[in-house]
Amino acid sequence: MGLPEPPALGASALPAGTYAGRTVFVTGGGTGLGRAIALEFARLGANLVVASRKEEHLAAARETLAETGAKVRTVSCDIREPEQITAAFDAAVESFGPPDVLINNAAANFPVPAEEMSPNAWRTVVDITLNGTYFCAREFARRHLAAGTPGSIVNIGASYAWTGGPGFAHSAAAKAGVKNMVETLAVEWGPYGIQVNGLVPGLFPHEDMTADIKGNLAGTHDKDPCQPAMRVGRLRELGWAATFLASPYARFVSGHTLVVDGANWQRRGLVNPPVVTVRQQMGKGPFVLP
Numbered sequence: 001m002g003l004p005e006p007p008a009l010g011a012s013a014l015p016a017g018t019y020a021g022r023t024v025f026v027t028g029g030g031t032g033l034g035r036a037i038a039l040e041f042a043r044l045g046a047n048l049v050v051a052s053r054k055e056e057h058l059a060a061a062r063e064t065l066a067e068t069g070a071k072v073r074t075v076s077c078d079i080r081e082p083e084q085i086t087a088a089f090d091a092a093v094e095s096f097g098p099p100d101v102l103i104n105n106a107a108a109n110f111p112v113p114a115e116e117m118s119p120n121a122w123r124t125v126v127d128i129t130l131n132g133t134y135f136c137a138r139e140f141a142r143r144h145l146a147a148g149t150p151g152s153i154v155n156i157g158a159s160y161a162w163t164g165g166p167g168f169a170h171s172a173a174a175k176a177g178v179k180n181m182v183e184t185l186a187v188e189w190g191p192y193g194i195q196v197n198g199l200v201p202g203l204f205p206h207e208d209m210t211a212d213i214k215g216n217l218a219g220t221h222d223k224d225p226c227q228p229a230m231r232v233g234r235l236r237e238l239g240w241a242a243t244f245l246a247s248p249y250a251r252f253v254s255g256h257t258l259v260v261d262g263a264n265w266q267r268r269g270l271v272n273p274p275v276v277t278v279r280q281q282m283g284k285g286p287f288v289l290p
């Protein structure tokens, strides 16, 4: 049986218009989970700003969000570059005024055995996932602190922040940093009215997933007997969690990371299946020095 299916797409736990007149800035909001999150804010009346590198992804955001009638601004931005983030926030202000909510969703990832990872591969993933997340939070907070206005930040994480992630050493380390940052920034910026939380998706397959990550999930499917929930996540479930965390109804929730994964990361057994090395999982032979 597993955990029941959620209400249909289009339903909402929050009152209609909860975000009317509010602006939500979503990094990586043109694909996958970021787009699903942006969509739920749009349904609740928010103006959306979507920032990422590729025009095709920004176009997808405009197309999806336009269907809700929301006002949308897309901005080309590489979150590794602080000056591009400043310019993206300037563009947001020009269109709608200062963003009230920041969804730090953009990240980078690919599976690779740690011993094979190049220094630049490590740097690239950490730079986008950890440094980029901090740079966006910093830009958002400095503007609010200077103006004396409240705001809400939601950082998207991953459960291997707690457990480690074999095959994903770069991303797991970066996400551990992201989770830790939530706890620090919530305390530093709470006195100024800025709420900082984390949101961790479990398994949420989607059509925009990169081929190598999809390949890693080859054994999963809609009704997944390997998950305690006996199913994977539905994108709207993550969107609803994000809209709650950033809403007036969660103002006293700060410094918290909410895991939306049907308890998958808690799964433990006294006896585990045989170890399959990351190299074996990826069909690679023994490591040899180049």
Ligand SMILES: CCCCC/C=C/C(=O)SCCNC(=O)CCNC(=O)[C@H](O)C(C)(C)COP(=O)(O)OP(=O)(O)OC[C@H]1O[C@@H](n2cnc3c(N)ncnc32)[C@H](O)[C@@H]1OP(=O)(O)O
Pocket (backbone or CB within 6 Å): 107, 108, 109, 110, 111, 112, 117, 118, 119, 120, 121, 122, 124, 125, 158, 171, 210, 212, 213, 216, 217
């Ligand atoms: C299964 C559970 C997963 C749970 C958590 C899930 C997390 C996510 O899904 S995060 C979102 C995933 N989506 C993306 O990563 C989309 C954005 N990704 C990208 O743009 C690229 O994949 C990027 C991360 C590589 C960044 O692009 P770019 O800045 O253009 O970087 P380069 O192409 O120049 O590569 C830099 C460096 O990394 C090496 N590299 C790239 N891909 C791989 C790979 N598949 N395996 C090993 N190494 C890779 C590349 O070779 C470069 O290193 P050097 O050659 O040493 O210069």
Ligand SMILES: NC(=O)C1=CN([C@@H]2O[C@H](COP(=O)(O)OP(=O)(O)OC[C@H]3O[C@@H](n4cnc5c(N)ncnc54)[C@H](OP(=O)(O)O)[C@@H]3O)[C@@H](O)[C@H]2O)C=CC1
Pocket (backbone or CB within 6 Å): 027, 028, 029, 030, 031, 032, 033, 034, 051, 052, 053, 054, 055, 057, 058, 077, 078, 079, 080, 104, 105, 106, 107, 108, 109, 128, 132, 156, 157, 158, 159, 200, 201, 202, 203, 204, 205, 206, 208, 209, 210
């Ligand atoms: N899908 C899942 O099951 C899980 C996802 N997550 C997390 O959820 C979030 C979204 O993942 P998902 O939707 O699956 O991934 P996607 O690959 O679909 O999305 C990643 C987004 O980040 C943007 N991005 C990447 N690099 C940069 C950059 N340097 N500057 C600006 N934007 C960038 C991309 O846009 P562009 O290419 O246009 O720059 C893209 O829209 C991530 O934080 C991920 O770690 C965590 C656990 C599981």
